[in-house]
Amino acid sequence: MSLLKATSFIRTSKCILSRTLSSTQQANVDPSRTPEQKLMKKWGTDNVRIAEKLETGEVKPFNKIPGPRSFSFLGTKPLFWKIVGKYDRDQHMDTYFKFYKEFGQIVREDVHPKHSLVHIYNPADMQTMFIYEGTYPQRYSHMVLEKYRLEKPQVYASGGILPSNGPAWYALRKKFQKSLQDYKEVEKYVERVEQITEEFLDARIQPGIIEDCSQEVARLFMELTSLVAFDERFYAFSEAEMRPDSRSSRLMESASIINCCIMKTNQNHILWRVLPQLSRAWRELVVAHAYVEEVALEQIAKKIAYMKEIDAKNPENRTHTSILESYLRLKDTDIREITGMIVDLLLGGSDTITSSTSYMLHNLSKHPEVQDKIYEESVRLQPDGKLPHDVAQKATYTNQVIRESLRINPVAIGIGRVLPVDVVMSGYHIPKFTHIVSQNQVACQLPQYFEDPLAFKPERWEKRRFFRNEGRNEEQLLSEKCLSIPFSHGSRVCVAKKIAELDMIVLLLKLCRRYKMEWKGAPKVGMRTVLVHQPDTPIRIKFTERK
Numbered sequence: 001m002s003l004l005k006a007t008s009f010i011r012t013s014k015c016i017l018s019r020t021l022s023s024t025q026q027a028n029v030d031p032s033r034t035p036e037q038k039l040m041k042k043w044g045t046d047n048v049r050i051a052e053k054l055e056t057g058e059v060k061p062f063n064k065i066p067g068p069r070s071f072s073f074l075g076t077k078p079l080f081w082k083i084v085g086k087y088d089r090d091q092h093m094d095t096y097f098k099f100y101k102e103f104g105q106i107v108r109e110d111v112h113p114k115h116s117l118v119h120i121y122n123p124a125d126m127q128t129m130f131i132y133e134g135t136y137p138q139r140y141s142h143m144v145l146e147k148y149r150l151e152k153p154q155v156y157a158s159g160g161i162l163p164s165n166g167p168a169w170y171a172l173r174k175k176f177q178k179s180l181q182d183y184k185e186v187e188k189y190v191e192r193v194e195q196i197t198e199e200f201l202d203a204r205i206q207p208g209i210i211e212d213c214s215q216e217v218a219r220l221f222m223e224l225t226s227l228v229a230f231d232e233r234f235y236a237f238s239e240a241e242m243r244p245d246s247r248s249s250r251l252m253e254s255a256s257i258i259n260c261c262i263m264k265t266n267q268n269h270i271l272w273r274v275l276p277q278l279s280r281a282w283r284e285l286v287v288a289h290a291y292v293e294e295v296a297l298e299q300i301a302k303k304i305a306y307m308k309e310i311d312a313k314n315p316e317n318r319t320h321t322s323i324l325e326s327y328l329r330l331k332d333t334d335i336r337e338i339t340g341m342i343v344d345l346l347l348g349g350s351d352t353i354t355s356s357t358s359y360m361l362h363n364l365s366k367h368p369e370v371q372d373k374i375y376e377e378s379v380r381l382q383p384d385g386k387l388p389h390d391v392a393q394k395a396t397y398t399n400q401v402i403r404e405s406l407r408i409n410p411v412a413i414g415i416g417r418v419l420p421v422d423v424v425m426s427g428y429h430i431p432k433f434t435h436i437v438s439q440n441q442v443a444c445q446l447p448q449y450f451e452d453p454l455a456f457k458p459e460r461w462e463k464r465r466f467f468r469n470e471g472r473n474e475e476q477l478l479s480e481k482c483l484s485i486p487f488s489h490g491s492r493v494c495v496a497k498k499i500a501e502l503d504m505i506v507l508l509l510k511l512c513r514r515y516k517m518e519w520k521g522a523p524k525v526g527m528r529t530v531l532v533h534q535p536d537t538p539i540r541i542k543f544t545e546r547k
Ligand code: HEM
Pocket: 139, 161, 162, 173, 225, 344, 345, 346, 348, 349, 350, 352, 353, 356, 411, 412, 415, 416, 486, 487, 488, 489, 492, 493, 494, 495, 496, 497, 499, 500
């Protein structure tokens, strides 16, 4: 940066300093509150300090961040063209690993001349990202959902929790997260999750080879989502529901189509906004979304009628047996907000958990010693054959297995954010509103952070044994907590994390109690990205009954 530019940067920075500080205060990040936030003092966000450091060379300018070549008008597009391109947009892991190897721990990708993405691989930078995301963590994804919903004001009050940002997102999150994030609330479901999981194992898992376990577990999770969301049985794994035109089959298919359309529209910003009827992704999304919405509206109408009936019998009744009922019992809530939230739960809860569990079954079936340990935990936790209500906290080993599998095979490459303030990452100035992507999956496979990073070793998650501790100070250890965050981190963490963990814990405990698993599929399980990473080959496993 020339001296002139730097001086004018300092001048403008001084003018906006008060604004920056007030936005920091508004973001509720008082530097003296927690050890993590104390680090803010050290890195500093105020533009004057950054500008001064830019001038002295202590901080390097944004345009010096290394990255792949970008062409005028086309940006980095040619690098991703089939056959001639050097990278593959659909192979996230390979591409972002190559970026790391070629350019280092921070990479600037000028996707087109006016839009840069900054990929970060260093845990300290990831921590900076989460510290400075503020009260309203911003992410630019799922925008197509917002367009669809805002065009239907009779059904939706806003774009919904998945695409919204700012105060609109905050209001939804504050109102609707309690029934999903409170341990006591989640414990209510343990008995029914257990019963449905047992039913699923009776119906769908028999000794012998199962050609694709992904297809099977998708149905279990559909059933568990309808249980938790509506307290309604869809019988998703019954023979009748296996038909492609059944409600559960259509719901699962619609959610997958929507995810696919979200990914396509995230990548191509223009057509679906300007001429939606010419965009195939938009047209497909409209049809699929309308179906998910139809199911949500049907369930809401049913629940309202049911509540009227039970409230008439017992006017004091304030309990609820499902998320939907808890939402309907909230005061001052627009029914259209509830509709949006229910649709987002149906969308958010389908491919994510299915894919995570599919990889988990693959990892387990290759590690009989891990299965044996889960079996032992299962026996210990169910002396009378029933799981305790606080199984999610007590199943420590099974929890480690889940963490380890999600470290190696998370559903997303990382987390995207747009920060409201300027920051410094890896010594470079990152102006506010830059699109940042934390490359957690790649970082989790680097030997400087995880010993033997490609090995599946749940034991590494035992207390403080998960990272390479030697020679690391408190500050480094703290930031490394941001490395493996499959459900994200901070206030925008997956809203259904606890429910998803409970569902997976119960399945693993029950499955390993009954069966031994052996991998019978392809030698290598890769991934294809359809918004979330999915195995690129069937999860083929042989099940043998335990004696
Ligand atoms: C293993 C399973 C799952 C994983 C790994 C996972 C992961 C994630 C991640 C990484 C995010 C993005 C957070 C961010 O941008 O910081 C997210 C958000 C979300 N997830 Fe999950 N998820 C899972 C299961 C579920 C389930 C079962 C549901 C619903 C029943 C769900 C509903 C949502 C919703 C509604 C959001 C948006 C939250 C917001 O923006 O405030 N997820 N999830």
